[in-house]
Amino acid sequence: MKYDSQPTLPAPASTIGAVGWMRKHLFNGPINTIATLVLGYFSIIFLWPVLDWSLLSADWIGTTRNDCTSDGACWVFIGQRLDQFLYGFYPEAETWRLDTAFFILAALIAWLIIPSTPRKGWVATFTLVIFPIIAFILLSGGYFGLETVETHKWGGLSLTLVLAVVGIVAALPFGVLLALGRQSDMPIVRSLSVVYIEIWRGVPLITVLFMASVMLPLFFPEGMTFDKLLRALIGITLFQSAYMAEVVRGGLQAIPKGQYEAADALGLGYWQKMIMIILPQALKLMIPGIVNTFIALFKDTSLVLIIGLFDLLAIMQASANDPNWIGFSTEGYVFVALVFWVFCFGMSRYSMHLEKRLHTGHSNRA
Amino acid sequence: MSTEKSQHKPPPPPENSTKFWHDPKKRAVLFQLLLVGTLLLFVLYIVSNTLNNLDARGITTGFGFLSETAGFGIPLSLIEYSETATYGRTFVVGLLNTILVAVLGIIAATVLGFMLGIARLSDNWIISRLAALYIETFRNIPLLLQMFFWYFAVLRTLPSPRQSVEFLGSYLNIRGLSMPAPVTENGFSFVVIMFIAGIVATWLLSRWADKRHDETGKTFPTIWAGLGLIVGLPLLAFFVAGMPVSLDHPELKGFNFKGGMTIIPELVALWLALSIYTAAFIAETVRAGILAVPNGQLEAASALGLPKVRTLRLIVIPQAMRVIIPPLTSQYLNLTKNSSLATAIGYPDLVSVFAGTTLNQTGQAIEVIMMTMAVYLTLSILTSIFMNWYNKRMSLVER
Numbered sequence: 001m002k003y004d005s006q007p008t009l010p011a012p013a014s015t016i017g018a019v020g021w022m023r024k025h026l027f028n029g030p031i032n033t034i035a036t037l038v039l040g041y042f043s044i045i046f047l048w049p050v051l052d053w054s055l056l057s058a059d060w061i062g063t064t065r066n067d068c069t070s071d072g073a074c075w076v077f078i079g080q081r082l083d084q085f086l087y088g089f090y091p092e093a094e095t096w097r098l099d100t101a102f103f104i105l106a107a108l109i110a111w112l113i114i115p116s117t118p119r120k121g122w123v124a125t126f127t128l129v130i131f132p133i134i135a136f137i138l139l140s141g142g143y144f145g146l147e148t149v150e151t152h153k154w155g156g157l158s159l160t161l162v163l164a165v166v167g168i169v170a171a172l173p174f175g176v177l178l179a180l181g182r183q184s185d186m187p188i189v190r191s192l193s194v195v196y197i198e199i200w201r202g203v204p205l206i207t208v209l210f211m212a213s214v215m216l217p218l219f220f221p222e223g224m225t226f227d228k229l230l231r232a233l234i235g236i237t238l239f240q241s242a243y244m245a246e247v248v249r250g251g252l253q254a255i256p257k258g259q260y261e262a263a264d265a266l267g268l269g270y271w272q273k274m275i276m277i278i279l280p281q282a283l284k285l286m287i288p289g290i291v292n293t294f295i296a297l298f299k300d301t302s303l304v305l306i307i308g309l310f311d312l313l314a315i316m317q318a319s320a321n322d323p324n325w326i327g328f329s330t331e332g333y334v335f336v337a338l339v340f341w342v343f344c345f346g347m348s349r350y351s352m353h354l355e356k357r358l359h360t361g362h363s364n365r366a
Numbered sequence: 367m368s369t370e371k372s373q374h375k376p377p378p379p380p381e382n383s384t385k386f387w388h389d390p391k392k393r394a395v396l397f398q399l400l401l402v403g404t405l406l407l408f409v410l411y412i413v414s415n416t417l418n419n420l421d422a423r424g425i426t427t428g429f430g431f432l433s434e435t436a437g438f439g440i441p442l443s444l445i446e447y448s449e450t451a452t453y454g455r456t457f458v459v460g461l462l463n464t465i466l467v468a469v470l471g472i473i474a475a476t477v478l479g480f481m482l483g484i485a486r487l488s489d490n491w492i493i494s495r496l497a498a499l500y501i502e503t504f505r506n507i508p509l510l511l512q513m514f515f516w517y518f519a520v521l522r523t524l525p526s527p528r529q530s531v532e533f534l535g536s537y538l539n540i541r542g543l544s545m546p547a548p549v550t551e552n553g554f555s556f557v558v559i560m561f562i563a564g565i566v567a568t569w570l571l572s573r574w575a576d577k578r579h580d581e582t583g584k585t586f587p588t589i590w591a592g593l594g595l596i597v598g599l600p601l602l603a604f605f606v607a608g609m610p611v612s613l614d615h616p617e618l619k620g621f622n623f624k625g626g627m628t629i630i631p632e633l634v635a636l637w638l639a640l641s642i643y644t645a646a647f648i649a650e651t652v653r654a655g656i657l658a659v660p661n662g663q664l665e666a667a668s669a670l671g672l673p674k675v676r677t678l679r680l681i682v683i684p685q686a687m688r689v690i691i692p693p694l695t696s697q698y699l700n701l702t703k704n705s706s707l708a709t710a711i712g713y714p715d716l717v718s719v720f721a722g723t724t725l726n727q728t729g730q731a732i733e734v735i736m737m738t739m740a741v742y743l744t745l746s747i748l749t750s751i752f753m754n755w756y757n758k759r760m761s762l763v764e765r
Contacts, residue, residue: 025491032490039492188398192405202746203739204703210721211739214731218419219412299508306710313511317518330519337507337515344506 054334065325077328078335081319085335088155088310094147098158101138104131105165113350128169151229155310157339159229163301163311167236168244168294174237175244180274182249193245200242205300208239213307232304236297243293251286252278285358291351295344302340312336416732423729431728432457438723440714442630453724460719461741467636467715468702474641475701476694479648486653497649505646510707512643517635517711524631527622535615537623540631544616547627553607560603561596568592632713636705644701648694655690656682688760692753699749703742716741 014020026036057072060079068074078085087095108127111117139162142148154162181193200208212235216226226234255278263273305314316336320329386392420427432454439449444462447455485497504512522540530537536545568591575586604610616626659682667677709718716738725734 025489028489035490036492039496043492043496186394186398188402192401198747198750199739199743202743204706204717204742206706206709206717207721207735207739207742210717210725211735214725215735218416218731221415222419222422295506299506302508302510303707303710305510313508313514317514330515333511333515333519337511340508340511341503341506345502348506 065328073331073334074328075331077325077331081325084156084315084319085312086157088159088315089153090149090155090158091147091153094141094149097138097141097146101135102158102161104134128172132166132169151227154229156315157312159309160298160301160311163232163236163304164294164298166233167240167297167301168290170233170237171240171244174241175248176279178241178245179248179252182245183252197242197245200239201246205239206303206306208235209303209307211235228307228309232307232309240293240297244290247286247289247293248282250289251282254285255282288351288355288358291347291354295347298343299340312339425729427732429733431730431733436724436727438727440719442633442714453728456724457716457720457737460714460716463713463719464702464705464715467633467640467705467708467713470637471640471644471701471705472698474637475644475648475697478641478645480652482645482649483652483656486649487656501646501649504642509639509643509704510710513635513639513707513711516638517631521631521635527618537616537618541622542628542630542634544623544626544628546613546615548611549614551610551612553610556607557600557603557610561600564596564599567595571595630713632708632711635711636708636713640701640705643704644697647697651690651693651697655686658689659685691756695749695753699746702745
């Protein structure tokens with residue numbers, strides 16, 4: 001006797017395709033069906049006016065508030081003030097310098113992000129060491145015939161980016177040193193690092209900014225003055241280096257103990273071991289953590305408006321108080337929120353993607 | 367190492383064969399001495415500069431200013447405060463206001479965050495998508511911006527006091543929400559005593575129930591009995607004492623409301639922003655905690671025939687909470703630290719009142735900033751002590 005198996009029947013029509021998906025994810029059981037219907041109703045009721053206000057009946061073209069005739073959002077306000085939102089009070093003839101600096105930065109970051117590009121080590125070193133010098137010369141001027149632009153004219157999105165990028169790049173070396181200090185065998189070095197890290201992580205950024213703007217001038221001799229931006233940057237760097245240290249520590253702890261032992265067995269000294277063996281591996285693992293700290297710092301840069309710097313949020317508020325444009329603050333808030341959102345969401349997706357790619361499964365923690 | 371060497375008695379090294387900088391131990395001592403020395407010099411440099419600068423500006427150091435009269439008003443105070451109070455009093459008022467908004471924010475953020483975290487894991491597509499939309503929207507927008515939105519774009523559009531929206535004896539306007547305030551009369555302390563007695567009785571009851579459960583396996587509805595004790599006893603006392611609470615109604619006098627109690631819009635904006643922002647982070651924590659419970663646990667529970675609700679209560683929640691609580695406490699700490707943004711919209715918290723107005727009036731920058739930082743630092747140290755204790759208590763004892 002020989003048995004022929006019957007050909008497999010297709011799945012029932014109610015479990016596949018759009019219908020099957022809806023039965024499984026929207027209407028499985030009475031409670032879920034009610035929840036779907038109620039929530040679906042409310043999301044339409046709520047989202048439709050938002051959509052209508054922001055896109056369908058919004059005003060896009062024009063030059064003054066009189067061009068905003070419909071009930072919807074008045075994006076004319078944003079359009080008219082876009083230059084200020086991006087560049088602050090930077091002289092109009094010189095804004096190409098900001099464009100160039102941020103274009104170079106974008107290109108460098110693209111190079112580092114795209115997996116197939118060669119010589120990442122050199123590009124990363126260039127970004128962290130040479131680029132800040134180029135950017136400083138471009139932004140503040142005073143060299144090579146570039147006109148000096150004082151920092152109180154900086155503002156808008158470019159200031160937000162300057163604060164966040166400088167905060168991270170300057171905090172990185174301090175963070176590495178502090179993390180190494182925290183893991184050191186020397187008791188004084190270790191306790192000093194711990195105290196530093198815990199103090200800065202324990203206080204809110206705003207008190208640090210207050211401290212930088214009120215106390216810093218007291219710390220140095222009479223003649224020595226720092227401008228407001230530099231004070232904010234010093235505060236942010238001190239604060240951020242503590243957070244960076246914890247990220248670096250996480251990276252160091254993820255390196256298998258065998259790597260340390262192998263380096264010791266080869267007779268490498270402490271700094272040789274760290275620079276040639278441990279840090280290159282650890283830094284790679286730290287990138288998601290660094291991106292996450294960067295996101296937090298990027299959002300926190302908006303606090304500088306409290307000490308009187310005009311970042312993107314502050315400059316939007318100033319514009320919304322302009323008598324010609326009064327009453328359009330909601331548009332302003334939505335626009336600024338969207339800018340922040342795009343940056344933060346993009347970066348958090350990238351960091352999640354990296355975490356997945358770096359998760360190679362051989363990290364037996366030391 | 368050194369004891370080993372002394373036991374083996376190695377031959378004395380030839381003189382000058384190793385320089386002292388080749389000995390890692392001596393090098394470490396030297397390096398640390400140099401570090402401490404440099405740091406001390408730096409601190410001395412800063413201290414002497416600061417003293418010179420303060421001298422030049424005619425500011426005396428020390429905490430004497432705390433007993434001077436402040437002379438400025440604070441719109442919200444949980445304790446007796448007037449313009450004749452001292453600067454020390456402004457510190458306490460600010461601190462209490464910070465605690466007030468932090469506690470309110472923590473309660474709201476926890477409730478909202480847990481709901482969202484569970485909703486994010488729902489089978490229902492629309493529920494989980496809406497939760498994801500909420501989380502991704504609010505955690506990627508700066509807190510300060512959200513606060514400004516609630517304060518300037520929403521609450522500033524409320525009507526003036528004369529056009530207040532009236533409901534249930536309360537008045538909503540641009541100055542806030544004026545509500546009837548409960549005034550306690552004689553005999554209210556009886557209610558408070560019964561409330562405390564209810565808590566104590568519940569605690570004793572739950573100990574007895576646990577003991578009986580361990581010995582006999584019989585369960586006791588502790589939650590319902592406890593709820594009955596904590597709510598029922600004070601309620602009973604309230605009626606027995608003849609309802610010793612009267613209401614003080616707000617009245618419009620001139621341009622503002624007098625009497626009753628007023629919830630100022632700054633508090634509402636700060637509270638909304640803090641809870642909505644932190645809830646997004648708590649939701650992610652809760653989701654991660656629930657996902658961290660291995661699937662095998664759920665399968666084992668269903669193999670034992672536990673119904674869904676008891677699986678959740680006895681298997682999932684206890685194991686998930688172990689993972690959730692440490693990051694949850696650090697979110698609470700973040701919320702408390704973030705409440706310092708109050709200064710941007712004028713809610714009178716510690717930073718706004720003390721590190722703002724008091725600092726500007728007295729010029730005692732060093733003392734004021736140090737005291738403010740010390741408060742936050744104490745909170746964060748207490749939190750980390752709690753977390754270490756909790757982790758130790760909760761860490762799985764593995765075989």
